[in-house]
Amino acid sequence: MRKLAIPAVALAxxxxxQAPAPTCHHCSASYIPKSELDAYLARAIQQRIIDQQVRSVxxxxxxxxxxxVHRGKTGTGTAETETVAEHExxxxxxxxxxxxxxxxxxxxxVDPKKRPDTLKTVREQNGPGYNARSxxxxxxxxxxxxxxxxxxxxxxxxxxxxxxxxTYVMVRIDPDKVVPTKNETQSLEDLxxxxxR
Numbered sequence: 145m146r147k148l149a150i151p152a153v154a155l156a157x158x159x160x161x162q163a164p165a166p167t168c169h170h171c172s173a174s175y176i177p178k179s180e181l182d183a184y185l186a187r188a189i190q191q192r193i194i195d196q197q198v199r200s201v202x203x204x205x206x207x208x209x210x211x212x213v214h215r216g217k218t219g220t221g222t223a224e225t226e227t228v229a230e231h232e233x234x235x236x237x238x239x240x241x242x243x244x245x246x247x248x249x250x251x252x253x254v255d256p257k258k259r260p261d262t263l264k265t266v267r268e269q270n271g272p273g274y275n276a277r278s279x280x281x282x283x284x285x286x287x288x289x290x291x292x293x294x295x296x297x298x299x300x301x302x303x304x305x306x307x308x309x310x311t312y313v314m315v316r317i318d319p320d321k322v323v324p325t326k327n328e329t330q331s332l333e334d335l336x337x338x339x340x341r
Contacts, residue, residue, distance in 0.1 A: 211313070218304070279300045
């Protein structure tokens with residue numbers, strides 16, 4: 145009986161040592177009301193702003209950013225909408241709210257050029273990476289309202305066609321915490337003070 149008790153106690157201690165622990169201790173949940181998202185979207189449409197970071201929240205081992213993106217029809221001459229983007233450290237998840245487009249994705253960039261560290265998008269939204277002329281052997285996806293798209297860090301992505309517009313919520317996964325956090329107060333201040341390019 146005694147021989148069985150010792151392994152059982154050792155097993156219990158091993159199981160307790162392996163029990164999962166929270167990766168974010170005493171962290172608060174973050175609520176983003178629709179009214180706040182709507183305010184960013186209205187500003188995007190009015191001022192022709194493509195991408196805005198609504199929040200960036202520290203969740204322990206990573207940071208999660210929430211952005212709102214509104215892109216107009218391709219062929220309007222806006223360089224940001226007509227070149228490949230690639231982010232070295234931040235992955236992105238799109239949830240399409242409205243509109244439709246063709247998205248090309250792939251890791252093999254043609255003529256990549258490092259994005260300047262001074263860009264607002266690099267500093268505050270999606271971190272360091274590259275722009276490129278195109279993607280070799282891309283996978284193309286037709287996106288419409290209700291669809292989702294996951295773009296891992298290091299994967300080029302490029303809207304080759306936007307019919308009229310496309311609007312989506314973007315979730316950015318930032319495990320290296322390369323962009324600053326942005327809380328509710330900072331978000332509301334940003335909306336009040338106006339967009340600075």
